[in-house]
Amino acid sequence: MEPENILTTSISAAFDAVFTMSSDWSRMLHLKSTGFLQQTDTPVTDWLHQYIPQEDQARVAHMVREAVARKQRFRLIHRVRTANGGTGWALSSAVPVMDNQEQIVEWLVGSIDITESHRASDVTRTARQVAERQIRLYETITASTPDLIYVFDLNYRFTYANKALLAMWGKEWEAAIGKGLRENGYEDWHANMHEREIDTVRRTKLPIRGEVSFPHAVLGRRIYDYIFTPVFNEIGDVEAIAGTTRDITDIRNAEMKIVESENRFRNMAEGADVMINVTDGQGTNVYFNRLWAVVTGRTIPDLLASGWLDLVHPDDKIRIERLLAERTEKKLRWKSEFRIVRADGSYLWLLLQATPRFHSDGSFAGYINSLVDITDIKENEQRKNDFISTISHELRTPLTSATGFVEILQARAVSDGDQHAASMLTIVEKQLDKMTRMLHNFLNAARFESSNMHMRIERFDISILLHELEEELKATVTSHILSFKSREIWIDADKEKIAQVIHNLISNAIKYSPAGSAITIDCDIINGQLRLTVEDYGPGIRLEDQPLIFTRFYRVRNTQTKYVPGFGIGLFICSEIVKAHNGQIAVESWPGKGSAFYFTLPVA
Known part of the structure; x- marks a missing residue:
């Protein structure tokens, strides 16, 4: 049979394209095809570039060189440029044609079009790779969560269980998968309940949720919240039941403790x-x-x-x-x-x-x-304040008379040259003055408690008031160094009562600080308000005492203050006066170094 007939018969019988190549594959001699590849009746020298896409050229050329060197047939799956200009896949089989001296005369090559099957294989392979990646992803997720994740078939058998569930059972995969509820340690009532729920999910095609206790292999009996969800096939029928279960023992115990705490x-x-x-x-x-x-x-x-x-x-x-x-x-x-x-x-x-x-x-x-209920306390306080107010009023008249008589006697003693009598009368005068101030403080305290303190508001310059106090105190105080620092600041206040506050703070500084030490009285505007500070170098006040010193009758008890007379009422009165002026009073103190009492008032 002629070669032409041989090629034609071969193409129709087995291949989609048949071609012959020179002995060294440098030329394609001719090619016959059923339409898969472009036919040629004339030799082609650049056949590799004309028929083979670039990405497969190196691989095909390498296979050809190996086959020529070994004089062996070969088979290769590779890409080809198809007759319509596209890219396809071919299964090519090449056979060397020998002469009598076993030298290659030419090569006979047949190619089968496998484009569609290769594409289908690619799709399958890609789908398999995607599925494998998804499985690895799901396995990673389900293995890392503490929740129990599992799947039942419709015969109540486990077809999947994540690591957390296997750990709860205390079983390996092979011993648990494919087994039913009872085989995995569920009591009859528990297995019956889940089987009824699986049937319900299959019938209604709706999820179902519940709560149940189950013995953990390591932790003992625990409380679990679970959800069964239907898994549908392509026609909408339930083909499996997926379940997730969460250990809520700690939550339930905490809720129980909260309820018990609320009940208590x-x-x-x-x-x-x-x-x-x-x-x-x-x-x-x-x-x-x-x-x-x-x-x-x-x-x-x-x-x-x-x-x-x-x-x-x-x-x-x-x-x-x-x-x-x-x-x-x-x-x-x-x-x-x-x-x-x-x-x-x-x-x-x-x-x-x-x-x-x-x-x-x-x-x-x-x-x-x-x-x-502090009604009794408030009523007792009112009765006490009324009593103090009454006694104060009753005692002020004889004290005023006594003070007047002492002044007369003191003047007579001086005129008579009786220095001893004059000195004694001066002491009496000071004691009467101290008693008068004490009664005045008690009366003020009672008035503050009963909200009967009368306020006479006027506008004045605080620097003028401080100058007046400086003149008064420097004439009578020789035991300490008083330093006044002031500037013009106008306020709307009861001048007499503000003077009383300042005088009381200075008196306390004198009482509690060492003789010869300095006492500084300073005023300025801070954050839009007058701030007046009296600073001393006394023993200071402990931190725990500081919040209490402005309360009525409170006195700091320590070795430095226990011999200082007083009733613990002065700072209370100062606090009430400042509060009545919409101000604030406070102290900053450093034990062993001194104290700084200050109050603030709105500026005019």
Whole structure:
């Protein structure tokens, strides 16, 4: 048979293209094709570039060189440029044609078009790679989570379980997968419950959720929250059930402790003789104990709905509302005294102590307010203040008369040249003056307590007042070095009472600081307010005493002060006077080095 007929027969029988190559593959002699590759009847020298895409040229050339050197046939899958200009895939088989001397005369090559099958293989391979990557991803996720993740088939057998679930069972994969609930340690009631749930999910095609306890292989019995979710096939039928389970033992234990704590709090609150209420972070009342209803005559639901501010005495209400707003904004602990109306229409005094609450993350949770009935205390204080006021008034008249008589006698003794009598009368005069000041302080304290202190407000320059005090004190004080520093600052205040505050602070500095030491009186404008400071070099005040020294009758007790006379009322009066002027009074002290008392007032 002629070669032409051989090629034609070969193409139709087995190959999509047949071509012959020179012995060294330098030329393609001719090519016949069914339409797969471009035919040629004339020799082609650049066949590699014409028929083979660049990315496969090196590989094809290497295979050809190896085959020529070994005089062996070869088979190769490679890309080709197709007759329509595209790129396809071919399976080429090359056979050397030998002469009698076993030398290669030419090569006969047949190529089969495998483009479609190769593309399908690529898709399959890509899909398999994607699936494998997804499986690795899912395995990584499910292995790293503490949650239990698993899959049931419709016969209640486990087809998948992550590492956390296997650890809970205390089993290896091979011993657990393909097994049912009971084989993996579930009690009958537990297995029956899950089997019913699996049937329900399969029937309704909806997830189902539950909570159950189960013995952990290491941790003992734990509480779990679980969800069963349907897995659908391509036609929408349920083909499996996926499950996730979370250990919520710690959460449930914490919730139980919270409930127990709340119950203990309510039991204590309901049995206490203290009115207690609780607010949330937004200031809404969430709890009132029963004593509120007993005292106010309102029901607990009414109190929760309307609160308690409308029960406050009109004279106290604005102050309490302001304090409530300021302290709540800053989330501070605070306390105050005020009156509320009883069920019978009378008023009782309460001491409110408000304590802020915070969540475990530090966020504000609201206030716990405790209110103690101090009506008896306030009434006793009023009776005491009335008594002090009465006694003070009654004693001032004889003291004034006695002081007048002493002055007359002192003048007579001087004129008679009786220096001894004059000296004794001077001592009596000082004692009478001390007693007069003491009565004056008690009377002022009583007036402040009963809110009867009269204020005579006028505008004056503080530097002029300090100059007057300097002239007065330097004439009488020889034991200390008084240094006054002032500047022109105008204020609206009761000049006499502000002078009393300054005089009291200087007197205290003289009493408590060593003889011969310096006492500095300075004033300036700080943050838009007058600030007047009296600084000494005395023993100082301990940190724990500092918040209390402005309270009534409080005195610092230590070896340096125990022999200093006083009733602990002077600083209380100073504090009340400053507060009445919308100012503030405070102390900065350094034990062993001295103290600086100061007060601030609005400038005019």
